[in-house]
Amino acid sequence: MTRWSELEVRVRRLRRRDLPPDTVSLARSLIGKVVVHQLATGAVSGRIVETEAYLAGDPACHAFRGPTPRNRALFLERGHAYVYVAYGTSLMLNVSSEARGVGAGVLIRAVEPLGGVALMERHRGVTRLRDLARGPGRLASALGVTLAEDGVDLCGPGALWLGRIDRRVGPVGTSVRIGITKAADRVLRFYERGSPFVSGPRRLSP
DNA sequence: CGGCTGATGATCT
């Protein structure tokens, strides 16, 4: 019989059928779900508290101008990782969100640290819990996500996967997306109200 | 805490 330490939480893998088959529903439904990464040095995990939807036909979506070497993972069936480099320094973790051939995804912008906190602190070089994975670049760093994870199936048997835990999800708020210039007025950001682990200016997360 | 700035390099035109 498996024993769970007091501080550890049971996380069950999400199957593809657990993911809503459209981008907006997926972005909303990922709030409260969990990202787990099993590394050689240990497992890290975080509870998703903030996402953004990037739709098919959306000028802000990287897939807007069609497939390229960078964005090809956005065109995979929903539930695959799309990882890319932003501003030359930060990696962004997304989940592809539509049928194969349709380019769209959900950016995971922030997680509440769950397991492997010491390892995440090491990855980030900071110890303040609130700052470990608040913001998409920090999140990828904390979870040890690299370009090697681009295109992996998050619903498969791999080391990087999505899960759920038995815990209440607070009310989900919405706002415009952060840090973009195209289609900047569309309300496609989702966050858990009241979570201190959400990124962005406070006025966007009342 | 909010606002601003410079660093930084991959990606595509």
Added chain:
DNA sequence: GATCATCAGCCGG
């Protein structure tokens, strides 16, 4: 050559 789905650090209130 332009454009970034960002971050850390610094400054003022």
